[in-house]
Amino acid sequence: MDKDTVLEIRDLHVSTAEGKEIVKGVNLTVRQGEFHVIMGPNGSGKTTFAKAVMGYPSLKVTKGDILIDGKSILGLKANERAKLGIFLQFQNPVEIEGVGFVNFARSARESATDSAIDMKQFMSEIRSYTEKLGITNGIIGRSLNHGFSGGEKKKAEVLQMALMKPKIAMMDEPDSGLDIDAIKVVAKNVNEIAESNRTGLLVITHYSRILSYMKPQHVHIMADGKIIAEGGKELIDKLEKEGYDSFLNGAE
Numbered sequence: 245m246d247k248d249t250v251l252e253i254r255d256l257h258v259s260t261a262e263g264k265e266i267v268k269g270v271n272l273t274v275r276q277g278e279f280h281v282i283m284g285p286n287g288s289g290k291t292t293f294a295k296a297v298m299g300y301p302s303l304k305v306t307k308g309d310i311l312i313d314g315k316s317i318l319g320l321k322a323n324e325r326a327k328l329g330i331f332l333q334f335q336n337p338v339e340i341e342g343v344g345f346v347n348f349a350r351s352a353r354e355s356a357t358d359s360a361i362d363m364k365q366f367m368s369e370i371r372s373y374t375e376k377l378g379i380t381n382g383i384i385g386r387s388l389n390h391g392f393s394g395g396e397k398k399k400a401e402v403l404q405m406a407l408m409k410p411k412i413a414m415m416d417e418p419d420s421g422l423d424i425d426a427i428k429v430v431a432k433n434v435n436e437i438a439e440s441n442r443t444g445l446l447v448i449t450h451y452s453r454i455l456s457y458m459k460p461q462h463v464h465i466m467a468d469g470k471i472i473a474e475g476g477k478e479l480i481d482k483l484e485k486e487g488y489d490s491f492l493n494g495a496e
């Protein structure tokens with residue numbers, strides 16, 4: 245078996261193209277098979293952090309490093325990072341008219357694995373997941389995310405994760421916009437997908453509900469571009485009871 249992949253983020257500082265610093269020194273290590281959660285107030289930099297790790301071209305890393313298995317990936321583009329097994333589920337998936345879901349998923353996987361896909365096998369793989377995820381309305385036959393409902397977009401991203409089999413998956417609010425039943429379905433499927441591929445998970449969320457169906461091991465609280473508290477599941481309960489105030493006051 246291959247050695248476990250390790251994603252290491254060291255003292256990461258990230259600025260926008262205009263030079264506004266959003267992420268202000270984050271340290272975080274995610275190993276394959278681990279389950280990390282990032283929670284934090286709106287605007288604290290969680291999405292910017294995840295996008296920077298994925299290699300978003302408009303964000304600038306001004307200090308620190310991002311490493312996979314000890315090697316810096318700062319010089320790599322997003323698709324090259326995907327090849328190394330990094331995946332990002334978007335908070336707000338973009339709609340791409342004219343590019344079908346299947347073709348998009350196919351080229352993403354072919355590019356990441358450098359190998360051609362047998363379409364028949366790929367379609368039956370897709371169908372096995374659409375069934376489990378309760379993806380209906382023929383959305384996989386439509387343009388990517390085009391006119392998808394909020395919940396359908398989130399499920400389509402989970403389907404993409406299933407097809408990419410990443411080593412480390414960052415999921416930015418996989419639960420936002422999902423109905424009560426769909427949260428359970430998504431959590432169950434993410435658990436299964438992560439388990440079968442030994443995917444390391446980094447889930448960004450505001451709510452404990454999805455986490456109650458999952459087994460998070462490490463919880464990081466982000467505020468104003470920094471990690472201000474770290475611990476286990478007990479932090480989720482504390483947050484649910486007390487809100488961010490106690491964390492923010494403790495960080496002063």
Ligand SMILES: Nc1ncnc2c1ncn2[C@@H]1O[C@H](COP(=O)(O)OP(=O)(O)OP(=O)(O)O)[C@@H](O)[C@H]1O
Nearest residue numbers: 260261264266284285286287288289290291292293
């Ligand atoms: N390109 C940009 N130019 C200026 N400000 C930006 C840019 N991108 C992000 N920001 C700001 O950076 C801050 C952090 O944004 P980010 O989306 O990372 O927050 P978040 O923690 O994901 O919030 P939420 O929980 O609401 O999703 C926000 O104040 C946002 O407006």
Ligand SMILES: [Mg+2]
Nearest residue numbers: 290291292335
């Ligand atoms: Mg966000």
